[in-house]
Amino acid sequence: MPYRVVPFVDLDYYHLYNRGVEKRSIFLNDRDYQRFLQTVFYYQFSDLKFRFSRRDSPLNKNFNNHPKSVEIICYCLMPNHFHLLVRQMKDGGIHKCMQRTLNSYTKYFNTKHNRVGPLLQGAFRAVPIETDLQLMHISRYIHLNPYVSHLAEDLKTYPYSSYRGFIGMEDDFLFNKQPVIDFFKNTRDYKEFVVGHGDFARELETMKHLLMEEE
Numbered sequence: 419m420p421y422r423v424v425p426f427v428d429l430d431y432y433h434l435y436n437r438g439v440e441k442r443s444i445f446l447n448d449r450d451y452q453r454f455l456q457t458v459f460y461y462q463f464s465d466l467k468f469r470f471s472r473r474d475s476p477l478n479k480n481f482n483n484h485p486k487s488v489e490i491i492c493y494c495l496m497p498n499h500f501h502l503l504v505r506q507m508k509d510g511g512i513h514k515c516m517q518r519t520l521n522s523y524t525k526y527f528n529t530k531h532n533r534v535g536p537l538l539q540g541a542f543r544a545v546p547i548e549t550d551l552q553l554m555h556i557s558r559y560i561h562l563n564p565y566v567s568h569l570a571e572d573l574k575t576y577p578y579s580s581y582r583g584f585i586g587m588e589d590d591f592l593f594n595k596q597p598v599i600d601f602f603k604n605t606r607d608y609k610e611f612v613v614g615h616g617d618f619a620r621e622l623e624t625m626k627h628l629l630m631e632e633e
Contacts, residue, residue, distance in 0.1 A: 426512045429505065431491065431547035431597070433556050434516065436538045437499035444498055444527065444537055451495050451578045454523050459592050461518045462488045464508055487511030490593040494563045494579035501560040503547075505597065516542050550601065557584075557598045558612045565616045566623050573613065585609045 426432065438444040445451045464487035487508040494501045506512050524537040547553050561573060561581040570576040574587060583590035584598070585605045602608045 426506050426510075426544070427546075428507065428509055428511075431503065431505050431553055432512060433545040433547060433560075434502040434504060434512070434542050435500060436520075436540075436542040439536055439539055441498050444500075445495060445578075446531065448577075450527065450530075453526055454495060454500070454519075455493075455578075455592060457522050457526075458490065458493075458502070458515070458519045461515045461522075462486050462490060464511065464514070488515040490580075491597055492557050492560055492580040492584065492593055492595065494560045494581075496563055496567065496569070496578075501563065503553075503556055503560055503598075512544070554598060554601055554611070558615060559619075561612050562616055562619050566619045573616075581612070 445454065463484040485508070487506075488511045489505040489507050491503040491505060493503070504512065504515075520538060520542065527537055528534060545556075547556060561579055561584070564570040564576040564579065565573055573579075573581050574585070576582075580590070580593050580595065582588045583593065584595050585608065599605065599608055602611065
């Protein structure tokens with residue numbers, strides 16, 4: 419995977435994303451989604467090497483003594499693309515984490531599904547988060563993806579995002595929601611912040627597709 423010329427700054431936040439080659443699916447079943455999450459979780463840590471084992475679960479390990487090069491704030495995996503909101507904790511952390519994660523996952527996917535060649539559309543995309551308001555809105559945008567794409571009418575039912583952890587439905591060991599959730603009085607307020615924007619976000623997406631079709 420080629421490097422991106424992006425001046426990532428330590429302790430700053432970034433929205434990272436990419437999609438499959440020719441918009442093809444990069445997750446075909448539950449195991450694929452879990453494998454990607456497991457891989458990116460491991461590669462947050464600068465001194466860990468991911469092992470190809472179903473038994474090598476993050477739940478079975480203690481990571482308190484391992485320094486992070488990247489901290490995952492929130493995420494959402496969709497059938498043909500992914501979104502990550504991250505904070506760089508160590509110089510070069512994002513480049514290293516993403517290179518390891520995407521190379522490892524591509525090898526896994528190609529082996530499992532009997533294919534060859536690139537899986538993703540070149541290098542990952544990165545957008546710097548410049549304000550607290552932007553941080554909040556990007557987290558909402560990421561979490562609304564399944565609803566906007568009509569994959570889930572209720573975000574609580576979508577298993578491949580951090581939304582359920584944000585509202586207290588499940589463990590949040592994969593990510594650190596505090597930089598976003600601290601702007602809200604409680605998880606209920608965050609839920610309303612996200613869900614209350616859902617229908618408007620769907621309308622915007624529909625308009626975007628209509629305008630593209632007319633061009």
